[in-house]
Amino acid sequence: xxxxxxxxxxxxxxxxxxxxxxxxxxxxxxxxxxxxxxxxxxxxxxxxxxxxxxxxxxxxxxxxxxxxxxxxxxxxxxxxxxxxxxxxxxxxxxxxxxxxxxxxxxxxxxxxxxxxxxxxxxxxxxxxxxxxxxxxxxxxxxxxxxxxxxxxxxxxxxxxxxxxxxxxxxxxxxxxx
Amino acid sequence: xxxxxxxxxxxxxxxxxxxxxxxxxxxxxxxxxxxxxxxxxxxxxxxxxxxxxxxxxxxxxxxxxxxxxxxxxxxxxxxxxxxxxxxxxxxxxxxxxxxxxxxxxxxxxxxxxxxxxxxxxxxxxxxxxxxxxxxxxxxxxxxxxxxxxxxxxxxxxxxxxxxxxx
Numbered sequence: 001x002x003x004x005x006x007x008x009x010x011x012x013x014x015x016x017x018x019x020x021x022x023x024x025x026x027x028x029x030x031x032x033x034x035x036x037x038x039x040x041x042x043x044x045x046x047x048x049x050x051x052x053x054x055x056x057x058x059x060x061x062x063x064x065x066x067x068x069x070x071x072x073x074x075x076x077x078x079x080x081x082x083x084x085x086x087x088x089x090x091x092x093x094x095x096x097x098x099x100x101x102x103x104x105x106x107x108x109x110x111x112x113x114x115x116x117x118x119x120x121x122x123x124x125x126x127x128x129x130x131x132x133x134x135x136x137x138x139x140x141x142x143x144x145x146x147x148x149x150x151x152x153x154x155x156x157x158x159x160x161x162x163x164x165x166x167x168x169x170x171x172x173x174x175x176x177x
Numbered sequence: 178x179x180x181x182x183x184x185x186x187x188x189x190x191x192x193x194x195x196x197x198x199x200x201x202x203x204x205x206x207x208x209x210x211x212x213x214x215x216x217x218x219x220x221x222x223x224x225x226x227x228x229x230x231x232x233x234x235x236x237x238x239x240x241x242x243x244x245x246x247x248x249x250x251x252x253x254x255x256x257x258x259x260x261x262x263x264x265x266x267x268x269x270x271x272x273x274x275x276x277x278x279x280x281x282x283x284x285x286x287x288x289x290x291x292x293x294x295x296x297x298x299x300x301x302x303x304x305x306x307x308x309x310x311x312x313x314x315x316x317x318x319x320x321x322x323x324x325x326x327x328x329x330x331x332x333x334x335x336x337x338x339x340x341x342x343x
Binding site: 013014015016020023024038040041042044045047048049051052053055056057061062065066068069072 | 180184187188191192195205208209212213216277278280281282285297299300301302303305321324325328329331332335336338339
């Protein structure tokens with residue numbers, strides 16, 4: 001292969017215009033020994049690619065993996081990554097629960113609940129008397145309020161009378177004028 | 178089925194994981210993880226048309242997950258006052274490869290992630306553009322631009338090496 005053709009191919013290669021076949025031609029050329037000095041470094045690049053392609057895992061890997069997988073046949077393999085994810089979620093939930101608990105404790109301490117009213121009387125007669133007393137007290141309150149409201153009524157009537165008189169006097173005044 | 182369709186691609190998976198992770202031990206672990214994943218989903222294997230591209234895609238995703246985890250750990254250790262460890266070739270590998278090859282290895286390792294993936298898939302493994310799109314879940318334009326940038330970055334460095342021996 002002449003060097004001019006190679007140079008053209010290389011130009012195409014750098015511009016990413018080569019096909020896979022043309023790239024193979026370049027690889028084949030650089031495998032050879034007749035390489036111009038100016039292309040020494042480019043040759044190293046292609047040789048590097050070739051050397052990279054030879055890196056392999058070896059057959060021992062196959063046997064180890066096949067053995068490992070056959071051992072697990074049927075059962076699902078626990079994935080460490082998913083465990084880590086689950087642990088993260090669990091930790092998050094735990095933090096939220098713990099925070100809620102402590103906040104509630106604090107709130108309870110700061111504002112203790114008022115004591116719930118419980119039954120204080122066991123004797124029904126006594127309870128009746130006490131209820132009666134309480135109701136009487138309320139009734140008394142109502143009576144007092146009613147008499148006070150009566151006074152308001154009296155005020156209203158007095159106000160009306162005064163207004164009536166005032167309008168009569170005004171009429172007289174206007175008649176005199 | 179599994180042995181016939183999946184095991185033969187193991188070396189391609191290994192090389193791809195190695196290109197992304199820079200460590201053969203980790204790359205080996207990733208390939209094993211890929212096989213376990215494929216094995217777990219073997220019932221759906223018949224629906225997959227391009228098994229090789231599918232396996233390569235899983236390899237890419239698992240390798241990138243590992244890289245992210247490593248970066249997170251590295252950031253944590255830096256915060257704790259430790260130095261970051263960089264992946265590099267072992268002295269044995271350096272002697273075996275020769276000086277110019279080591280330079281090219283470093284040159285490609287220094288490329289941005291996406292460019293490194295594309296140049297590896299095209300120039301080492303010889304995949305078509307369509308297959309690369311499928312593996313990397315990128316569109317044709319992104320693949321071509323990445324390859325163009327990768328090859329040109331390599332070319333520029335090679336010209337410098339040739340002219341000034343840098």
